[in-house]
Amino acid sequence: MRDFMHARTDQPLTLARLEGRLDCAGIERLRRQCDGISVPSDGGLLLDFSDVTFVDSMAMGCVAALARRVRGNGAELALFGVSERVRRSFEIAGLHQILDIVPDEASARQVLR
Secondary structure (H helix, E strand, O other), X not given: OOOOEEEEEEOOEEEEEEEEEEOHHHHHHHHHHHHOOOOOOOOEEEEXXXXXXXXXXXXXXXXXXXXXXXXXXXXXXXXXXXXXXXXXXXXXXXXXXXXXXXXXXHHHHHXXX
């Protein structure tokens, strides 16, 4: 079993790189990995979707729950490197209205300032 997410903290930001198909087949593993992300209240979470090829509704729910938790702790979150196909899934679900989705890491860092 492989991980879907690899995170590292560069205070005050945490960068998490996601990869592969984020779907129901690995949803429990993805949930555990999302639950394991720690973000300081004065920081932010950068989610790199550059290597994500597909995201289903369950995985989008994990991302939305992670965003609620991060924001509930006083931090912010931004997604970057999202392919057109994955971005469209977020738009259809209406999550683009509550998530900051930007083209690249530099833009994501700007959003979190």
